[in-house]
Amino acid sequence: MVVDASTGRRTFVSAAYDTKSPDYPRVARIAADGIHLMSTWLPGYPFPYPCITVFNGNDGMEYPMMVNDASVGDRDPTGLTVHEVAHTYFPFMMGINEQEYAWMDEGWANFFDGLLTDSLTGRPTGGGRGYSFAAGTDSDVPLMVRSSLLRGRAYGIASYSRPQNAYLTLLDLLGYETFHRCMVAYMDRWKGKHPIPYDFFNTWNDVSGQNLDWFWKPWFFEWGHPDLGIQSVARPEGGDRDVIAIEKKGHLPVPIHLEVTYDDGSTETIHFNASVWKSGETVSSIECQKGKTVKSVHLGDRNIPDTDRKNNTWNKA
Ligand SMILES: [Zn+2]
The missing domain is CATH 1.10.390.10 (Neutral Protease Domain 2)
Known part of the structure; x- marks a missing residue:
């Protein structure tokens, strides 16, 4: 070789x-x-x-x-x-x-x-x-x-x-x-x-x-574990786009990886590396595409550790 x-x-x-x-x-x-x-x-x-x-x-x-x-x-x-x-x-x-x-x-x-x-x-x-x-x-x-x-x-x-x-x-x-x-x-x-x-x-x-x-x-x-969760998906009062709030529940900083599906059937992959947590934030707010309504969100990826995946899926009621 x-x-x-x-x-x-x-x-x-x-x-x-x-x-x-x-x-x-x-x-x-x-x-x-x-x-x-x-x-x-x-x-x-x-x-x-x-x-x-x-x-x-x-x-x-x-x-x-x-x-x-x-x-x-x-x-x-x-x-x-x-x-x-x-x-x-x-x-x-x-x-x-x-x-x-x-x-x-x-x-x-x-x-x-x-x-x-x-x-x-x-x-x-x-x-x-x-x-x-x-x-x-x-x-x-x-x-x-x-x-x-x-x-x-x-x-x-x-x-x-x-x-x-x-x-x-x-x-x-x-x-x-x-x-x-x-x-x-x-x-x-x-x-x-x-x-x-x-x-x-x-x-x-x-x-x-x-x-x-x-x-x-x-x-x-330090002691700690990786756990991100979807805190909320909502459209702010008077806003023109949905906002996904991701909560850092564990101590270890890991990337945010999202698969978003909209009402019209279109999908979007959103990825932020672990530096979103660099300054000690515990919530990261992510703006979705303008004018579209989020139907479902999946958080995580096989190469991103997460101790609790129960809070990694969101579906519109
Ligand atoms: Zn070895």
């Missing part, structure tokens, strides 16, 4: 497996296609090593230039393969201290494999990995709590699903171009070194040209 179009540099990708493993004949191809997406899209940084072998062992575990993955039998091996191969960037190219800050590598591996698996399979299978169900429980602790102090479910949420959702929110917040610029700079500055959380926050603040502390603080330092 060509991993750097500017130089033509290639990575040799292979799989070594028990021929009785039904999923494994596809695995080298999946790893190579995943590496292509890693090199060109997310993280969008040329794969750093000249070869990688996916070994059909008994685990799901990353090593430098090698992966030890058990067969998943008749299930699709894409997510597992891409996840372990993506670890090449974190914690190997970037010397992440996984013992203390597992979200600095497992969170990214989850983020990459979720989006890349969706792209490779053409089916939305990656997703936010159940964070909506775990968020806000007493196992959902602030990410800055050191991983070595966490066990079981709390370790899993803090290492994998909550940071994955934080990074999804960050991608939506910055847009791909700025997100990618921050990622490349973070990697260029810290590859072969040992970044700690503040190196991550500071690099992204610096390169994005934005002070993102309002975002880092709730997502990484």
Whole structure:
């Protein structure tokens, strides 16, 4: 697989497996296609090593230039393969201290494999990995709590699903171009070194040209959960358009994504990134199309965590 179009540099990708493993004949191809997406899209940084072998062992575990993955039998091996191969960037190219800050590598591996698996399979299978169900429980602790102090479910949420959702929110917040610029700079500055959380926050603040502390603080330092709800849909006195009020009921800032259907059958998708909550607002008012009457509203998206979806649908009485 060509991993750097500017130089033509290639990575040799292979799989070594028990021929009785039904999923494994596809695995080298999946790893190579995943590496292509890693090199060109997310993280969008040329794969750093000249070869990688996916070994059909008994685990799901990353090593430098090698992966030890058990067969998943008749299930699709894409997510597992891409996840372990993506670890090449974190914690190997970037010397992440996984013992203390597992979200600095497992969170990214989850983020990459979720989006890349969706792209490779053409089916939305990656997703936010159940964070909506775990968020806000007493196992959902602030990410800055050191991983070595966490066990079981709390370790899993803090290492994998909550940071994955934080990074999804960050991608939506910055847009791909700025997100990618921050990622490349973070990697260029810290590859072969040992970044700690503040190196991550500071690099992204610096390169994005934005002070993102309002975002880092709730997502990484504080307790909280994501929950938006539709507070009301109404036309103000004398107004010529309906207004949808979205309430931020949870502490974590997430994007507003709305599918609006009007009386005349037309539809509209409305999206605001998490910066609508930047200044501490708890209600965001969204104006709909002039002259049209809203018939129904659906709030949310599969890549936006939300602990309570009962308040995400509104229908005109
Ligand atoms: Zn992992």
